[in-house]
Amino acid sequence: MTLSVRIIACLDVTDGRVVKGVNFTDLVDAGDPVEMASLYGSEGVDELTFLDISASSAGRDTTLDVVRRTAEQVFIPLTVGGGIRSVEDVNQLLRAGADKVSINTAALKRPELISEIVDRFGSQVLVLSVDARRARTESGFEVTTHGGRESSGVDAIEWVEKACALGVGEILLNSMDADGTRAGYDIGMISAVRSVSKVPLIASGGAGALSDFAAALDAGADALLAASVFHFGIHRIGDVKSYLSAAGYSIRTLNNS
Amino acid sequence: MIAILDYGSGNLRSAQRAFATTGHEVEITSDLDVALKADGLVVPGVGAFAACMDGINKISAAEVIRERTRAGKPTIGICIGMQILFSDGLEHGNHKGIGIWQGEVSQLDAPILPHMGWNTVEITGPTQLFKGIEKESFYFVHSYAAKKSVGTSQAWTTHGEKFLSAAEDGPLCATQFHPEKSGRAGLTLIANWSDRL
Numbered sequence: 001m002t003l004s005v006r007i008i009a010c011l012d013v014t015d016g017r018v019v020k021g022v023n024f025t026d027l028v029d030a031g032d033p034v035e036m037a038s039l040y041g042s043e044g045v046d047e048l049t050f051l052d053i054s055a056s057s058a059g060r061d062t063t064l065d066v067v068r069r070t071a072e073q074v075f076i077p078l079t080v081g082g083g084i085r086s087v088e089d090v091n092q093l094l095r096a097g098a099d100k101v102s103i104n105t106a107a108l109k110r111p112e113l114i115s116e117i118v119d120r121f122g123s124q125v126l127v128l129s130v131d132a133r134r135a136r137t138e139s140g141f142e143v144t145t146h147g148g149r150e151s152s153g154v155d156a157i158e159w160v161e162k163a164c165a166l167g168v169g170e171i172l173l174n175s176m177d178a179d180g181t182r183a184g185y186d187i188g189m190i191s192a193v194r195s196v197s198k199v200p201l202i203a204s205g206g207a208g209a210l211s212d213f214a215a216a217l218d219a220g221a222d223a224l225l226a227a228s229v230f231h232f233g234i235h236r237i238g239d240v241k242s243y244l245s246a247a248g249y250s251i252r253t254l255n256n257s
Numbered sequence: 258m259i260a261i262l263d264y265g266s267g268n269l270r271s272a273q274r275a276f277a278t279t280g281h282e283v284e285i286t287s288d289l290d291v292a293l294k295a296d297g298l299v300v301p302g303v304g305a306f307a308a309c310m311d312g313i314n315k316i317s318a319a320e321v322i323r324e325r326t327r328a329g330k331p332t333i334g335i336c337i338g339m340q341i342l343f344s345d346g347l348e349h350g351n352h353k354g355i356g357i358w359q360g361e362v363s364q365l366d367a368p369i370l371p372h373m374g375w376n377t378v379e380i381t382g383p384t385q386l387f388k389g390i391e392k393e394s395f396y397f398v399h400s401y402a403a404k405k406s407v408g409t410s411q412a413w414t415t416h417g418e419k420f421l422s423a424a425e426d427g428p429l430c431a432t433q434f435h436p437e438k439s440g441r442a443g444l445t446l447i448a449n450w451s452d453r454l
Contacts, residue, residue, distance in 0.1 A: 003416055004375040004394060041440065046375055072274050077396060077438050094268045099398075099438060122304035124371055124398045169371055200373045222369060252375040252394040254441075 004252040006046040006223035007213075007240055008202060009230050011036055013082075014054045016062040018231065031231070034069045040230070041074040043237040044254045048074065049102070049172075049225060052082030053147070064096045071097025081129050081172075087116050094125065102127035102172055105145045107163065108152055114166040123169035127202070132156040132189060133176040141189055148176035156189070161196050170200045172225065178206025182229060185216040194220030210235065210243040217249060259451065260295035262338075263287040264312035272301050272335070275437035278444050279451040293321050296454040298330070302337030306346035306362060306401065309337045310354060319355045326357060329428045331453055336399060339424075339431035348401050357429060358407040367417025370400040376434075378422050382410035386425055386432075386449050393442035395422070395434035402433055 011018045011033050018031045037048050048070070052063040060083060067080055080093050081102030090101050107113050107128065117126050135142035141156035160171060173193050175186035185206045194201055203221035207213060213224050229235050241251045259281045261269050269285050276299060277283045284291065292298055300322065302309045313319055322342075325332050334342050344356035347363045354362070365372055375394040380387055397414070404419070408426030413419050414433070423432040430450060436443035 002376070003372065003397075006374045068270075071271055075271070075275055075438060075443060076440050077398075077435075095270070097268060097270050099268070099271070122308075123400075124303065124373070170373060198369055200369055200371065223374065 002250050003222075004046070004250045005217055005244060006202075007044075007237055007251075008047040008049055008223055008225040009036075009040045009045045009237070010049040010051060010204070010225050010227040011231075012051045012053050012227065013063055013066060014052070015059045016066055019053070033066050034073065036231070037070045037074050037078075040237060041076055044241060044252070045076070045237045046252055047077045047079065047223070049079040049081065051102075052080065054083070064092060067093060067096040067098050079127055081127070086113070087120055090117050090121060090125070094121065100125050100127050100170070102129040104129040104131060108143060108145065108154060108159070111162065111166060114163055114168055118167035118169075123167050126168050127170045127172050128160070128163045128168040129172045129174065130156060130160060130193075131174045131176050134186075134189075139192055141192060144176050148179065157192055157196055160193050164197050164199060168199060170202065171197055172202045172204055175205035179204075180228060181206055182208030182234075184208060184212040185219075185221075187215055187219045190216055190219040190221050208234075210240060213240055213244060214247050214249070217244070258282045258284060258295050259297040259299060259454070260292050261285045261299045261301060262292055262318060264309075264316050264318055268303075269301060272299060272437045275444060275447055276451070279448050281451055281454065287316050289316065289318060289321050292318065293324060296331070297451060298322070298325060298332040300332060300334040300338035300341075302335065302339075302341060304337065306337060306340055306348040306354070307350070307352045309341050310346070310352055313341060313355065322355055323357060326427070326429050331428050331430070331450070333450055334429075334431035335437070336433060336435055339433050340401060340403065342429070342431055343403055346401070358403075358424075358426070360403050360405045360407065362401050362403050364401050365399075365417050365420060371398055372400065372416040373398050375439075376414050376416065376422075378412035378414055380410065380412055381406070382408075382425075384410040384412075384425060385453065386410075386423060386430060386446055387412065388449050390442045390445045390449075393439075393445075395432070395436065395439040395442060395446075397422070397434045399433060
């Protein structure tokens, strides 16, 4: 057997509630994060990601509590991202029960943060979150910030190469063009990032049809993240896994243990 | 009582919660006396081999693990906590491990590293740990591993190459994967381990 493809459910959390909107605006309340995490865990999701989009520090404290309560009940890997600016932020999240953290804007502003986190906690805790869109940069993909609203002027492929050299353990590639559209992952972007990185690659943004998941794997993704298609019950975790299994991909099945 | 050895290696809450599902009292400790006397000892570990060994050496815990093994008291190493039971670690140089098991821990020869995610095991020898969960998947996060057989029962996994993903050697057990992060299969493995306490 080989390493299974990972199916990851992402929960956008603000003030202790799960939200997910099309292209990060127009938020719709979709439930309690701890309950949803537990449900996805029992349905066989391979990993969970919480993205904290709280604007306030009170909201962030609530997130720490959500992480704590989730880690007490759900015994699968949990990644937390959003608003992480320092080694101490990472420390707090890991102590609350997160297994990995994802960083984005803070690393763009100060790339040394990557090596600081890796030196203290190891590469395996650090996911580089890249919110990218098609643009007229050298590779044709640029990095955005603030949930895709602002251009960073940084070429996405150059950024991935640099971050890998600094020691990130994994890349979460989110297409801001495709995010929330359910029109399919950005396949060209996945291939471009795969070709310059040797760390695991999580594809995110645009999952709609079951065939979209397979297309992202064929382009080189190791893991597939989705949010709204799961939250609104368009696909259950098991549907995606059955589809991929039938198509010949290695997936983790839940047996009766 | 199950003791989880705290030597500065990352988040231990998940391990504490997972081992507590067995019904045993679980204590996170860096007190060597508590670690020595506990019914079961868990040696966790994240980060680099050398950093973990520094942590172990700082609280002089290697002798406690050896002493427990001589006395037949159950100890389980997890992830880097498995790797440091070996004599040599080749991550960023050549570092001495605790050395209960002779052998090297070296980088996996695989196109994508770390080996991150769920993978299956192939068991050799009579296993207690994997009773009822031989066909299950477990959660791995690592780039280095041991590749030779130790103990009386072994689990093998392939990522680029075949490596030792678990070993049982009398009172001493170890898993390269994280049972505390491997869902129900992982909790079953933990329960199997705690059955001997």
